[in-house]
Amino acid sequence: MTTPAQGSTSMTTRTFDTVLVANRGEIACRVIRTLRRLGITSVAVYSDADADARHVQEADVAVRIGPAQAAESYLKIEAIIQACNDTGAQAVHPGYGFLSENVDFARALEAAGITFIGPDVQSINMMGDKIRSKNHVIAHGVPVVPGIAEPGLSNEQLVDAADGVGFPLLIKPSAGGGGKGMHVVERAEDLPATLETARRVAKSSFGDDTLFLERLVRSPRHIEVQVLADRHGNTIHLGERECSLQRRHQKVIEEAPAPLLQSLPNGAEIRARIGAAAVDAARSVNYVGAGTVEFLVSDEAPDEFFFMEMNTRLQVEHPVTEEVVRVNGERLDLVEWQVRVAAGEVLTVAQSDVVLEGHAIEARVYAEDPSHGFMPSIGRLLEIREPSGPGVRVDSSLVEGLEVSPHYDPMIAKVIVWNADRGQALGTLDRALADTVLLGVKTNVEYLRLLIADEDVAAGRLDTTLIDRKIAGMPFRTFSSEDLALAAHALTGSQPDAPGPWGAGDGWRVGRHATSSIQLEVDGQTHTVTASRDTEGQTFGIDGELFRVKSLADGSASVNGARRRVATATSADGTAWLGIDGWGGSARQLSRQEQLQRGLASLKRDAGTASPEVRSPMPGTVIAVEVADLDLVEEGQPLLSIEAMKMEHQLNAPISGIVRLSLKVGDLVKAAQIVATVEPLSLDTTDANPHDTVEAAAQELEEAKG
Structure with a gap:
């Protein structure tokens, strides 16, 4: 399959000799490939966890910027600036995530005389904040979802305003993106605790815990429009993408054009209106570069659409737009146009030049275990076989031996396909996923195949709650x-390589x-x-x-x-x-040794009873401890929370009793590490703790229940 980079027109002038890519993973590799084709020297940056990563190997120059933690490496503005100065980079491509929508980063680059391959500070500042952008587009006549969006509101003020918004409602972080920190709240009594969690996630992910509330739109569809603009007043849109298949507000499958608009008699007219609205939103902030305007569309009233936000960066799902857009019969490379526009070139593509051809679908491959609550999976990749063939494109950073780290997002690759129509594209995607082999970590590839085989998905009956409704009934394969x-x-x-039969370990002996x-x-x-x-x-x-x-x-x-x-x-x-x-x-x-230890442990407790040990299901960082050592806990009570790959996992007491733990917030834990034990209450024991005897603790528990 011809990649969009191969089918694009080269830059007529090259303003940048060296560009630094301030990101990692598949997007860094994707940007580096376009820079190489354009004859621009690429600079990769990496943390200690990524020293052997593929983007480091593919770049012309690589610079270490800090330890594994993103806050000390990929999010450290001064380290990126220093890397630019050390390598002579005249421009920075931020990819997505990390610093891509950070206004302080854009200002720091501007002050250092380094070009930011993205919009101006004004655009990032206005559209990068969900509250500010929502109020901005309201002033320009763009419809928005009812809610409350004011800066600086406390949890108490948000709780007081919630009845006016109405339940169910959605908590959203103002500085957020990618669905992180968003929470659905069905009942008023659940709101205070959920606000606490949302603030913690927002602060950890974005450095800003400002929240706002929106009424939850039932059965919504997520339609977004790709825009492209230069510094000379030219702004166009490149059609829409449908991203309705989401889990926890994180996109899983994206496609272009939107099946919703394809299925409607007046779909072309709606496409023109929503595209014009996106262009108007971009022009209202003098937007420059590639960006995405996201809308919520009611499946029951597809003629209506509501502005959600504008992402002032390249989107994860940009490849599906590249695969369907034709300009003079050729595919478009959005990264190339980002570079050209940042270099001051005129956008030579007019709206009338844009033609949509065929159908493209992208499936995000995550290191996670869908059959066990989408638990993040961490480990070393032992074997990789990526699909190929007509209509198949893979954007990834995977190499055998790569360590999938708990420090970063679990998305490790994207499988993108193109075909003449949606039905054929779904078939191509299914075959590509079936040909995908990633051994060493659990992935969601099987889940993706089950998802696109669902009758509603196949028919294009999509909404953002579909996955949540259907996940429980998905027939995941189990070990036979x-x-x-x-x-x-x-x-x-x-x-x-074993030294003869003595080293084979296969039970060989003379005779049988x-x-x-x-x-x-x-x-x-x-x-x-x-x-x-x-x-x-x-x-x-x-x-x-x-x-x-x-x-x-x-x-x-x-x-x-x-x-x-x-x-x-x-x-x-x-x-x-x-x-x-x-x-x-x-x-x-x-x-x-393990067999012996497990046998001895089972002798110490009654048959059929739960193990008193609480083990971490994954390596990660302790982000919350809900109880103290020697506290009395009940079965199911939260003990502590662990974060890995930007996901929180709560560990609960397996039985009632007295908990023993020594962990604190910030501690690192390994997979299967015992993080707590719960000693069951027994009235005939004489063991004592510093506060009371177990018998008295049991009595206290009974009194508390009464």
Whole structure:
């Protein structure tokens, strides 16, 4: 597939010799590729966590800017300025996220005489704040969702104003983006606690905890318009994108053109009106560069649309616009035009030149486990196979051996497809996702396939609440007995480098082959697998079934004589990873020491009772501690919260009793680390704590309940 960069017109003059890319991941790689084609020297910046990252390898120059924490590296303005000075960079491309909409960053670059490849400070200042931008467009006659948007309101003032807004309502951070910090509140009694959480997330993510409220629009559709403007008064739009498939207000699937407008007899007329409104919004702040104006459209009344915000940067989903827009028969490269406009060139594309052709869809690939509450997944990528072929484009920064870090956003790649119409594009996307192999972390690829196969999605009946309604019924694949056999084969297969039969560890002996037994852990459950070997391969016994597994020359495997399309990889900790048609799963072999420890622990508690240990499901940072050491807690009571990949995860007491913990806010924890234990209350114990005996604590608990 020809990428948009290959199909664009080159710059007629090159004002910039060197451009620094103030970002990481797939967007940094994407920008660097366009800079290389334009003959501009690219400068990458990186944190300690990204020293071996792909964007560092692909850039012409790379500069370390700090430790792993974003606040000390990618968000550190003075470090970026210093990197520009050290490398002679005349301009900075911010990508998206991080400093891309930070007005202080734009001012600092301006003061240093460095060009910001983006809008002017005035535009960022006006549109970068949701409250200010909402009030601004109201003054220009643009319809907005009812709500309260005033700076400096306290939680108490917002609670007092909530009845006037109406429930259900939506809490939104004024300085936010990407859906972070947004919360739906159905009942008035839930508002105070949710405001506290929203402020904490907003402060952590954006450095600004200002919040505002909007009435929640039921069954809404998210339609956004791509705009492009120069410094000479030329502003156009490049059609719309539909981004209605969202989870927790974070986009998952985006497409262009919008299926809603494609399905309406007057869709072209609505497209023209919403495009004109976007252009007017951009012109109202003298916007320069590429930007996106987002609207909320009621599915019940598609003729109406409400301004939500303007993103003064390149969007994650910009590739779908690049894939459908044709100018003189060629695709458009938005990054190239950002550079050209920033260099002072005239936008030579008129509105009448813009033609939309075919249909494009983008699926965001996240390092997360959808079948377990979208828990962030962290680890080292052991094997990568990205899809390719006609109509398939992959924007990623993935390389084998890359460590997926808890410090940054979990999006690790984007799969973009184009075809003549939406139905064919969905088919192309499904095949591309099925061909995707990412072993070493859990991903949402299987979930993406299930999502686009949903009958409402296939029919284009979309809204921003669809995923929340349907996630519980999605038929996620679970580890089968056959999968256990494949995992056992990956872990116990022959090792060519082993020193003869003595190092093979496969049960070899003179005479008949011995049967060995291993313990595999999958999603917290332990499975016993027996294994034996003969000249035809390995045979595994699982729950009374036998599976003969043999590796095939093409990298797949046969199970009981039938070929299975499976990719496998093993990690140093004894984990086998399987990849099958986009699904990824893992099974870890327990060591003898772990088996012994678990056996002893089970003897200390009654059969069927919950474990008193509270373990972190992921590596991360403690961001809240709700109880103190030796506090009396009830089953289900929140104990502490851990953050990884910009997501909070709350850990609760598994049983009632006395909690023991020593963590504090800011502490780092590892995956599976014990972060707390709860000692069950027992009236016949004589153990005491510094405050009281367990018997008295139990009595106190009963009195509190009464």
